[in-house]
Amino acid sequence: MLDLDALLNCFSATSCLVTQTSTGIIIGMLLFLVASGVTLIFGVLHVVNFAHGAFYMIGAYTAWSAYNATGSYYLAVLAGALSAAVIGIVFERLAISRVYKENLLMQLLVCYAFVLVADDAVKMIWGAEYLAMGIPAEFRVPPYRFAGGVVPPFYVFLVATSLAVAIACLLLIRYSRFGKIVRAAAQNASMVSVLGIRVPVYFAALFGLGCALAGMAGALAAPVRSMTPGMGLSILIDSFIVTVIGGMGSIPGALLAAILLGVTRSFGSLGFPLFVDGVMFIMMVAILVFRPQGLLGERAPR
Amino acid sequence: MTRFHPFVRAALLAFAAFCGFLLVGAISPGTWLLDTLTGLFAAGLLVMSLHLLIGYTGLISFGHAAYYAGGGYIFGMVLQTPAFVAACGPWSVPLATLLAFCGTGLFALVVGSICARLSEIYFAFLTLAFQMLFVSIIQGLVYYTGGDQGLMGGIPRPAFLGLDLVQARDRYAFSAFLFVAGVLAVRLITLSSFGASLRMVRDNERRAAFLGVNTYLVKVLAFTAAGSIASLGGVVLAVFTSAAYPEWASWSVSGEAIFMIMLGGLHSFWGPLVGVVAMRIINDLTLLYTTHTEMAKGLAILFVVLVLKRGILDWLADWRKARHAASSAKEQDHAAP
Numbered sequence: 154m155l156d157l158d159a160l161l162n163c164f165s166a167t168s169c170l171v172t173q174t175s176t177g178i179i180i181g182m183l184l185f186l187v188a189s190g191v192t193l194i195f196g197v198l199h200v201v202n203f204a205h206g207a208f209y210m211i212g213a214y215t216a217w218s219a220y221n222a223t224g225s226y227y228l229a230v231l232a233g234a235l236s237a238a239v240i241g242i243v244f245e246r247l248a249i250s251r252v253y254k255e256n257l258l259m260q261l262l263v264c265y266a267f268v269l270v271a272d273d274a275v276k277m278i279w280g281a282e283y284l285a286m287g288i289p290a291e292f293r294v295p296p297y298r299f300a301g302g303v304v305p306p307f308y309v310f311l312v313a314t315s316l317a318v319a320i321a322c323l324l325l326i327r328y329s330r331f332g333k334i335v336r337a338a339a340q341n342a343s344m345v346s347v348l349g350i351r352v353p354v355y356f357a358a359l360f361g362l363g364c365a366l367a368g369m370a371g372a373l374a375a376p377v378r379s380m381t382p383g384m385g386l387s388i389l390i391d392s393f394i395v396t397v398i399g400g401m402g403s404i405p406g407a408l409l410a411a412i413l414l415g416v417t418r419s420f421g422s423l424g425f426p427l428f429v430d431g432v433m434f435i436m437m438v439a440i441l442v443f444r445p446q447g448l449l450g451e452r453a454p455r
Numbered sequence: 456m457t458r459f460h461p462f463v464r465a466a467l468l469a470f471a472a473f474c475g476f477l478l479v480g481a482i483s484p485g486t487w488l489l490d491t492l493t494g495l496f497a498a499g500l501l502v503m504s505l506h507l508l509i510g511y512t513g514l515i516s517f518g519h520a521a522y523y524a525g526g527g528y529i530f531g532m533v534l535q536t537p538a539f540v541a542a543c544g545p546w547s548v549p550l551a552t553l554l555a556f557c558g559t560g561l562f563a564l565v566v567g568s569i570c571a572r573l574s575e576i577y578f579a580f581l582t583l584a585f586q587m588l589f590v591s592i593i594q595g596l597v598y599y600t601g602g603d604q605g606l607m608g609g610i611p612r613p614a615f616l617g618l619d620l621v622q623a624r625d626r627y628a629f630s631a632f633l634f635v636a637g638v639l640a641v642r643l644i645t646l647s648s649f650g651a652s653l654r655m656v657r658d659n660e661r662r663a664a665f666l667g668v669n670t671y672l673v674k675v676l677a678f679t680a681a682g683s684i685a686s687l688g689g690v691v692l693a694v695f696t697s698a699a700y701p702e703w704a705s706w707s708v709s710g711e712a713i714f715m716i717m718l719g720g721l722h723s724f725w726g727p728l729v730g731v732v733a734m735r736i737i738n739d740l741t742l743l744y745t746t747h748t749e750m751a752k753g754l755a756i757l758f759v760v761l762v763l764k765r766g767i768l769d770w771l772a773d774w775r776k777a778r779h780a781a782s783s784a785k786e787q788d789h790a791a792p
Contacts (some may be wrong), residue, residue, distance in 0.1 A: 203517075214704030251761050257515055257575050262717060262760045265710040275746065384538050385705060388586050393580045401577075427595035434588045438569055439583075445572070 160424030171302025173419045179377065181415025182315040183370045186280050188392035188399075188407045189319045190366035193326065196402055197339045197359055200249060201257075203264035205367050206385020206390070208237040209246040212241040212368025213375045213384065217286050220375075226289035230314070235370020238361040245360035250353060268385070275382045284380040292376075311373050318369060322362065323404055335359050394433055397432050398440050400450020409448055461646045469639040476631035482625055490629040493695050495731055496634035497523075500688030502715050502727040503641045510721050511645055511714065512677045513657030514571075516587030517579045517709050519685055521566075522559045524704035525589065526686025527693035529555040531606040532599065544617040552633070555686050563682025564675065566589060571674040586704060593701045605700035610693060618724075620694055631693045638728075639655040639686045645724065653677055705751075714756050720768030729767050 163169040187209055194202050212233035219232035244267055252259045292307035326332035338345040338352045346352045370388075378384075395414055399406030414433060421429035440447060459467070476492070501523045508514040516767055533539055533551040540547045570581045593600045601607050612620040620626045623668040644650050652673050664670045693699050702708075711734065719730025741751035763770070 195576075201580070248757060248761060257579060258509065258713070258717065258721075259760055259764075260517065261517065261579060262710075262714055262756055265714070266753040266756035266760070269707070269749045269756070270709075273747050273750035273753070277750075387587070390584050393584060397577070397581070430588055430591040430595075434584070437584070441569060441573070 155236075157424050158265035160420065163420070163423055166301075168301035168303075171300050171304065173302045173423065174416060175302070175308050177416030178412060179311050179415070180418050182312050183374050183410035183414035184388065184391050184395050184414060185408050186315045186319060186366050186370035186373070187388050188362040188395040188411060189322065189404060190370075190402075191321065191392055192396060192402060192404065193366070194360055197326070197335050198253065198356060199252050199339070200253065200260055201264075201326075202242070202249075202363065203261055203356075203389070204271070205364070206242055206387075206389030207268045208367035208385070209371040209374070209384040209388055210275060210382070211240055211381070212237045212371030213378075213380050214275055214284075214371075215368070216372035216375045217279075217284055217380060220286060220289060224290065226291050226376075229289075229375075230369060231374025233375070234365040234369040237371070238339060238365035241364025241368075242361040243356045243450075244364075245357045246353075249360065250356065259364040272382045277381075281382060286375045288376050304343040307376060311377075315370070315373065318366065319404070319408075322366065325362075331355070331358070352380040391433075394437050396447075398448060400447025401427065403447065403449045406447050406449030456471065462523060465639060465642045465646060469635050469642070473631060473635040474636070478629060480631070481629050482681035486623040489623055490695070491735075493627055493630045493691060494634070495693070495735060496630045497688045497691040498712075498715070498731045498735075499634055499728055500637045500691065501685050502712050502719075502731055503638050503711050504684035505722075506727045507641050507644060507653075507677060507681045507684070508717050509716055510727070511650065511657060512653045512674060513575075514674060515575060515579045515713070516581035516582040516678070516681070517706070517713070518566075518584070518589075519681070519712055520704045520706070520708035521582075521586040521589040522563050522682035522685040523595075523689045523692075524699065524701070525559040525562055525682075526689030527699040527703055528593065528600060528606060528689070529558045529686070530690045530693045531610045531699040534610045534612065535608070540562050540611055540613060545613055547611075547613045548615050548620065548629075552687070552690050555690050556608070556683050559689075560679050560683035564679045567675045567678030567682070570609065571671055571678060583706060583709065586706060586709060590701055590704050593704065600699075600701075603701060605702075607691075609697045610699075612694065612697075626694055629694060633687045633691055637684045640680075640684055642724065644677075649673070649676070658725040711752070714759075716766075718759055718766050720766035720770070720772070723768040723772065726768040728764055733767060 163173060187205060190208075191202060191205050194200060215236040216229040216233035220226055220229035223229070248263045248267065249260070252263050288305070288307055292305065292310065294306055296303040296305045297309070298304075325328075326335065332347065334350055335355050335358075338350070340354055342352050371385075374388075391414060392411075395407055395410045398413065399408070399410030413436075417432060417436070418429055421432055425432065479492070501519065504522075505516065505519045506520070508516050526660070530551050533554050534547060537550070543550050566582065566585045570578050570585070573581060594602050596602075602748060614620070618625040618629055621628055652668050655666075655668060656670050656673050660670050663673075689699070689703065692703065715734045717728045717729035717730070718733055719728065720726025737752070737755055738748060741748050745751060746764065759766075765773070
């Protein structure tokens with residue numbers, strides 16, 4: 154079960170180090186995208202979207218179909234993000250918006266129900282078997298060599314895209330008119346609506362944006378991970394561990410924690426494959442006990 | 456009835472219920488009814504123990520199935536150890552049940568003392584996260600737990616006190632006993648002064664702390680008690696299937712348990728049990744028409760949460776209150792012409 158020799162061997166060879174680190178970073182980036190969607194929705198709407206993993210799954214499956222239909226991976230990523238956004242907006246309008254004022258129990262049940270429906274719908278449309286996309290044609294080029302290790306070009310694309318999109322979203326929320334309205338509405342919805350702004354439209358748009366991030370993460374993950382109905386759950390749990398370790402509401406913290414977790418996962422799969430989850434939990438518990446606000450979080454109470 | 460202390464009344468009621476279950480077991484012709492009831496007992500223990508957290512303490516645990524499955528796994532793994540069965544002989548099953556109860560309680564104590572410091576949302580998430588950790592441990596320790604396949608090969612269940620758990624009727628009687636004992640424990644907790652502290656923490660935690668209640672300790676104890684009682688449900692299930700499966704700890708079990716509480720009625724003691732029966736009916740009805748039970752279940756949950764907005768017993772209570780108000784208003788009309 155424990156294979157520390159493999160781990161030590163890896164640490165002594167730069168090629169292995171480079172490969173594992175790059176794998177860790179892409180896992181971290183996917184986590185970061187999902188976690189920032191959760192943070193975005195929670196930060197403004199004060200709703201924890203337990204169904205966020207389902208949007209990741211929807212994005213991945215839509216991207217798979219779009220890629221097979223059009224042959225263009227860029228279009229597939231776009232399709233994944235858009236489909237998650239559209240379904241997210243419909244979900245927000247029909248279900249979540251009705252429980253904004255209810256307690257956590259109702260919100261949780263609504264999300265749970267949505268996950269059940271989404272998983273079953275995916276099973277009906279795409280089947281229950283594992284699906285794999287494979288590295289898209291655009292990226293079937295010789296890998297970059299770096300200190301003896303190989304870094305596939307797709308990884309570079311994945312990291313660059315996720316970082317760019319997540320940062321763009323943050324800037325949007327912090328500095329744009331849209332972001333200001335949404336944040337103001339979160340503080341005092343009736344005041345903002347009195348100013349003649351359709352608050353529900355903005356809330357729905359923000360929810361859709363958060364879901365689009367998850368959908369995009371799913372589309373980006375499709376080439377490197379196998380797809381199965383219910384694939385959203387594990388990334389949801391991981392992304393929550395990320396928010397706990399990084400500090401709720403802190404995006405730089407989420408980035409740091411996501412990369413930390415991704416690297417732990419990728420090296421852990423060499424040295425202690427069965428205890429990777431356990432190690433992540435120990436990290437989380439240690440943070441909760443010794444630094445409850447998270448690595449870079451500011452607010453103390455939670 | 457008022458002559459009895461509430462505790463005594465609850466115990467008498469439990470005894471009567473147990474006798475009733477035994478009577479049903481004695482006169483039931485086939486084993487279908489007994490097996491159905493055994494399944495309901497297991498779900499009932501899971502849900503009633505969770506009710507202690509959600510309904511009475513206001514702690515929304517999304518990972519309760521971990522303790523449910525934990526009970527089943529500890530029970531099964533202990534009895535699959537030949538040395539234990541050889542050493543304990545006829546007392547193996549009761550001792551294994553006790554070990555499952557205590558072991559799961561210890562697990563819940565650890566998780567509870569980590570999670571109880573956190574606010575509502577973090578609490579829900581971390582309990583779910585610990586459930587996933589539990590699943591990954593079960594799947595990792597293939598040598599001990601059978602991994603994905605579950606605890607196979609049958610669980611030896613030596614006869615004790617004249618009960619041979621391989622027999623359907625004896626198994627049923629044992630399950631009925633655990634169920635009644637578990638529900639009685641929940642009932643006694645809610646009736647006790649500790650139960651009053653739980654409700655106070657639920658309604659206004661700050662005020663409870665101000666009055667000198669150690670709210671952290673209260674929450675941890677409630678979590679531990681709920682975890683131990685849930686483990687009895689797992690024991691019932693392990694006795695019934697003679698195995699233990701990682702699916703028992705899947706998050707959909709936790710989610711469904713929460714829904715059953717809400718469906719039956721969050722604000723009454725018996726609501727969750729009504730929810731268990733109602734859920735079973737929903738399940739069986741959808742199976743008649745489609746194999747996509749998850750979709751049907753999801754839509755049912757959305758309907759109950761978004762349209763009805765309350766459970767069966769809550770609805771009944773509101774209806775009764777409304778009728779009472781209407782009749783008393785009518786009396787007033789008569790009194791003042």
